[in-house]
């Protein structure tokens with residue numbers, strides 16, 4: 001019988017984390033609503049606790065530690081990313097916070113990419129610093145140059161590639177090679193690529209985080225996070241997530257599993273449509289540049305081609321100089337690209353971004369305002385027409 005690990009990603013996404021033969025022939029795994037788990041004897045109860053203490057987590061002990069449903073989701077994403085085991089959290093930010101706090105103590109040094117997700121930067125600045133963690137930001141294009149920033153107390157290097165809002169690809173293998181040699185743990189936010197387009201662990205990363213809120217669930221209706229770990233990283237992350245209470249609800253986990261089945265198919269279409277829309281935007285006089293590594297000519301295109309197997313539908317646009325009134329005239333009346341946070345659902349979205357306020361390693365320079373677009377699964381002719389009408393409003397407001 002062919003093992004799941006031997007199949008291609010699209011096949012894995014359909015068959016991982018479910019076992020109809022163990023479940024009355026039912027196609028999808030059951031949803032377990034659970035706090036209490038009953039044990040037959042004191043021996044059995046204490047036995048399970050011993051497993052928890054050693055970090056083996058063999059059996060199910062209590063709802064907070066996860067259920068059959070959680071394990072199904074974890075097994076599926078772990079298979080797709082080629083990890084040892086995974087930890088499910090109540091949201092993507094929870095997976096980031098649990099992973100960072102799993103490896104950092106007072107007096108340790110943390111290196112973070114300057115283009116990381118804003119709320120993750122906020123956690124580092126407002127909490128980790130307060131607990132005595134030293135932090136240095138590095139530029140996303142640093143590559144092997146990161147070695148110059150290593151200190152004797154450097155414990156963790158945090159990566160996100162491409163960066164939030166500005167979409168620079170980082171040379172992940174160049175960084176993880178140096179970290180492995182020094183015993184520095186690497187944690188990477190893989191949300192943009194999803195497990196379909198990039199496999200962080202196969203590029204030397206120890207913990208790969210996905211905000212399953214985004215592409216994995218894919219329908220803009222739930223919050224969920226997952227951290228896929230190597231064997232060495234799993235116990236610290238699992239223990240920290242448990243100790244911090246970052247557990248997820250079973251219905252959300254079940255819905256994310258449904259989303260996962262169509263993830264490879266959706267990613268293909270997101271990429272195809274985003275490339276069309278991004279290429280069209282490049283030809284617009286109102287646009288200074290489009291930040292999308294899948295575009296030939298993007299400064300990150302070569303690295304993206306080398307390491308990624310695809311792109312998602314999320315990218316940035318830098319406008320030429322225009323007034324706030326002009327920018328708002330465009331965004332206030334979009335019909336398909338509705339204004340809102342988050343992305344990764346089936347529908348298109350846009351949001352104004354302010355990268356300059358989130359940079360400390362190197363100042364952000366742009367001639368005008370910036371916009372982040374999520375290209376959904378609508379027909380691209382309709383999406384382009386929506387943007388074209390938006391540009392007309394922008395010009396009319398001058």
Ligand SMILES: *Cc1c(COP(=O)(O)O)cnc(C)c1O
Nearest residue numbers: 091092093117189191211213224
């Ligand atoms: C949204 C997002 C997160 C956080 O996920 P939540 O589920 O919203 O907490 C983390 N990283 C990136 C890159 C994101 O876009």
